[in-house]
Amino acid sequence: MDETQGLDQDAQFHPHEGPLGHQLQDDLEGDTLREECGVFGIFGHPSAAAITALGLHALQHRGQEAAGIVSFDGSRFHSERRLGLVGDTFSRREVIERLPGATAVGHVRYSTTGATILRNVQPLFAELHGGGFAVGHNGNLTNGLTLRRQLVQGGTVMQSTTDTEVILHLVAQSRRGRFIDRFIEALRALEGGYSLVALTNKKLIGARDPLGIRPLVLGELDGCPILCSETCALDIIGAKFVRDVEPGEIIVFDEQGMQTHKPFPPKPPRPCIFEYIYFSRPDSIVHGRSVYEVRKAFGAQLARESHVDIDVVVPVPDSGVPAAVGYSRYSGVPYELGIVRNHYVGRTFIQPTQAIRESGVKMKHSANRAAIEGKRIILIDDSLVRGTTSKKIVRMMRDAGAREVHFRLASPPIVYPDYYGIDLPDRGGLLAATHTLEQMREIIGADSLAFLSIDGMYRAMGYPGRDPANPKFADHCFTGDYPTHLTDQAQVEPVPRQLSLLAEAS
Numbered sequence: 001m002d003e004t005q006g007l008d009q010d011a012q013f014h015p016h017e018g019p020l021g022h023q024l025q026d027d028l029e030g031d032t033l034r035e036e037c038g039v040f041g042i043f044g045h046p047s048a049a050a051i052t053a054l055g056l057h058a059l060q061h062r063g064q065e066a067a068g069i070v071s072f073d074g075s076r077f078h079s080e081r082r083l084g085l086v087g088d089t090f091s092r093r094e095v096i097e098r099l100p101g102a103t104a105v106g107h108v109r110y111s112t113t114g115a116t117i118l119r120n121v122q123p124l125f126a127e128l129h130g131g132g133f134a135v136g137h138n139g140n141l142t143n144g145l146t147l148r149r150q151l152v153q154g155g156t157v158m159q160s161t162t163d164t165e166v167i168l169h170l171v172a173q174s175r176r177g178r179f180i181d182r183f184i185e186a187l188r189a190l191e192g193g194y195s196l197v198a199l200t201n202k203k204l205i206g207a208r209d210p211l212g213i214r215p216l217v218l219g220e221l222d223g224c225p226i227l228c229s230e231t232c233a234l235d236i237i238g239a240k241f242v243r244d245v246e247p248g249e250i251i252v253f254d255e256q257g258m259q260t261h262k263p264f265p266p267k268p269p270r271p272c273i274f275e276y277i278y279f280s281r282p283d284s285i286v287h288g289r290s291v292y293e294v295r296k297a298f299g300a301q302l303a304r305e306s307h308v309d310i311d312v313v314v315p316v317p318d319s320g321v322p323a324a325v326g327y328s329r330y331s332g333v334p335y336e337l338g339i340v341r342n343h344y345v346g347r348t349f350i351q352p353t354q355a356i357r358e359s360g361v362k363m364k365h366s367a368n369r370a371a372i373e374g375k376r377i378i379l380i381d382d383s384l385v386r387g388t389t390s391k392k393i394v395r396m397m398r399d400a401g402a403r404e405v406h407f408r409l410a411s412p413p414i415v416y417p418d419y420y421g422i423d424l425p426d427r428g429g430l431l432a433a434t435h436t437l438e439q440m441r442e443i444i445g446a447d448s449l450a451f452l453s454i455d456g457m458y459r460a461m462g463y464p465g466r467d468p469a470n471p472k473f474a475d476h477c478f479t480g481d482y483p484t485h486l487t488d489q490a491q492v493e494p495v496p497r498q499l500s501l502l503a504e505a506s
Contacts, residue, residue, distance in 0.1 A: 036214070036279060036421035037122075037138040038062035038229045041105040041197035043204035043253040045224040049099035051237050052106040053090035058236040059229055060086055061281055062138070063110035066121040070134035070199060073101035077132045077201075081121040105199045107136035110423065120162045123199070128172050130179050131201040137164040138229055139214040140421040142192035143487035167196070179203070180252060184263045187250070191484050193272065193420030193474070195245070197227050204253045210264040211483050212247030212271045213420050213474050215286060225253045230284040244287060247271075270483040273457070273473040274422060277411045278382050282322055289461070292322050297460040298410040298452055299326025299380060306450035307331050308378070308406055312371065314338030316381040316393060323410035324380035333378075336371040338402075339393065365393060373401030383411045384440075384451075385424065387431040391444040398445070407446040412454045412478040419486055420474065454478055 038059030042048050049071045056067055067089065068081030078099050082089040086108060089095055107122040123136040141147070144163030147170070152158060156169050170186035171179075179200060193213030198205040206227040208216045219226040221239035228234065231241050245251055248264040272279070275286050282292040302323065313335045315324030328335035342364055377397060384390055390407060397405045413432030418424045427433040431440055432451075441449035454475070455465035463472060468481070476482045 036062055036140075037110060037136075038108040038233070039106070039136040039138050039195060039197045039216070039227070040229070040233055041103075041136075041199065041204050041206065041227040042221070043103050043225050045222060046102055048102050048104035050096050051221065051226075052104040053086060053096065054237050055226070055228055055233040056086045056090065056106045056108050058233040058281075059108050062229060062279065063108040066109040066118075067107065068109075068121045068123055068136075069099055069104055069106040070123045070125055071099040071101040071104040072132070072199060072201060077125060077134065077199075079123075079125055079134070081118065081123075083118060083121065103199060103204055105134055105136055105197045105204070107138075107197075117161075120160045122162070122164060123197075124160065124162070124164055124168055126168045126172065133168065133171060133198065133200055135164060135167055135196055135198040137162075137167065137194055137196055138216075138421065139194035139209065140192055140419060141166065141190055141194065142419050142484055142489070143190065144192070145488040146491060147189060166190075180205075180250070180259075180261065183207075184250060184261060188263070191487055193484075195229065202254050205250065206245055207250045208245045208247055210248035210267055211474070212269040213483065214272065215275055215280070216245040218242040218245055218251065225258065227251070230280055230286070232281045232284045235283065241285070268470060268472075270471065270474045272420065272422075273475045274418075274477070276461070278319060279422075294461060295322035295382075295410065296326030296329070298457065299323030299328075300330035301326075301456045301460040302380070302408050302410055302450070302452050303327045303330040305453060305456050306408060306448075308448055309376065310378045310404070310406060311375040312336040312338065312377050314372065314377050314379050314397075316379055316390075317341040317365070319383075320379075320381040320410065323382060327378070327380055327408070327410075336368075338368050338372040338377060338379075338397070340366045340368050342366065365396065367396050367400035369400045372397060374403055376404040376406075377402050378406040378408055379446075380408050380410060382409070383414060384409050384431060385414060386429060387440060387444050390446075394445045404447045405445075406448045407441075407444060408449075409451045411452055412457060413451050414477045416477050416480045418477050419482070419489065420484075422477070424477065 040052050040055035042051055045051060049069055052069050064085055066083045067086045070077060070079045080095055080099055105123050109122060123134040125134040141163045144166055147166045151169050158165055167186055170189055171182050174182035174185045176182045176185055187207060194209045195214040195216035196207040206216055215229055217228060217231055219234040219239040219241050221237060226239055234241050247269045248262055250261040252259045271287055276291055276294045280286050280291045284291050310333055313324050313328040313333050315321040317339055324335060394405050414430050415433040417426050437449060458466045474483050
């Protein structure tokens with residue numbers, strides 16, 4: 001669970017956390033879905049670290065706060081972990097040269113659990129009885145806090161505040177003979193959503209939670225296996241996509257080749273629907289589906305359900321672009337770039353003054369007056385969390401001369417929090433959980449407001465609708481139907497005490 005889950009991130013200030021931009025969670029940043037994390041691993045390639053850095057660069061959209069790579073050269077492990085973007089560190093030759101070896105694992109991070117401090121940056125590494133062990137984790141454990149308390153009570157010393165460290169200690173404490181058996185025993189104790197890449201002195205290991213909530217794919221480059229979060233990371237390095245790692249599958253590569261293990265009872269898969277709505281890059285293929293085509297289908301379904309007479313369709317960039325294309329094609333209404341996004345505004349550029357915070361939307365989005373003045377427009381975005389950004393964009397459109405401003409969301413209303421790796425506020429911070437549709441329309445100032453229906457979302461993906469007895473996706477943020485136990489949420493003390501105020505150099 002996120003240590004700050006449930007806090008109003010628009011107002012909270014965490015002086016012990018890392019970059020200024022994360023401390024200053026202004027309302028624009030707080031009104032977006034937060035990425036999870038991205039993982040990458042390659043076995044047996046002489047340029048392992050450089051390829052891993054390229055793969056992480058393709059996965060940068062999944063986490064922008066920190067990046068790390070651990071390599072193994074046959075006798076020693078080497079680690080480079082830094083706060084900031086992949087290119088800030090891993091574009092430098094001297095850094096890659098400090099990561100020799102033919103096997104490497106990497107991770108890009110957004111802190112869903114644990115503060116943004118250097119000791120939380122993954123892959124985490126530990127020396128175990130059988131040798132070194134590095135692990136990178138995408139997702140969130142719903143019993144991570146419970147396991148942490150049990151381990152600490154048993155004498156374990158924790159070095160980080162991330163739930164991933166629990167996995168290291170569970171493997172270390174296992175009394176099984178073979179490493180893979182110790183690893184499987186550790187995974188049996190976990191609940192929640194996870195995809196893992198792990199590295200030992202002999203093996204590259206990938207693992208996916210039994211429901212397949214978090215994604216993991218297998219690829220190949222020059223005969224060398226690759227594990228990563230999305231197919232776009234394979235494309236950037238010219239690797240071939242082989243297949244998805246199956247839900248509950250553990251896949252192992254060593255000198256003998258590939259072995260797979262399926263230690264969990266089979267269950268109907270429940271991959272996260274937000275991979276299609278927001279998280280994955282549009283050029284990725286997720287479970288056999290083009291993310292771009294799915295998002296266009298969401299937009300077309302939205303037009304079927306809630307079209308009004310308008311002159312132009314305007315996407316909220318960049319997340320609303322594919323859905324707006326689909327809406328425009330189905331409705332026959334022209335698509336226009338009525339909003340231009342500035343891609344060069346980082347979080348740390350927003351200064352801690354209320355006046356600049358209020359005008360911050362103009363730093364990221366500018367109205368294209370020529371496309372919208374005097375027109376009836378419909379704005380298309382992927383989702384709505386708090387509504388603060390939507391409100392400012394609607395006002396910007398009116399200031400630029402739009403005659404009518406309608407708003408459409410290419411996903412259902414988000415009314416429940418997430419515990420599997422998406423950093424969402426609790427229900428009190430979700431606009432759709434606390435307001436009616438008409439109240440939300442008034443708050444954001446639109447002439448009309450509509451969301452994609454839950455059944456419509458399923459229809460856009462080729463199903464007749466949502467079957468409550470057999471839902472195909474983890475769609476709990478819309479339905480409240482959580483696919484796993486929420487053990488930590490049932491505890492008397494769900495939020496841990498501050499574990500440390502120890503500062504670290506980054």
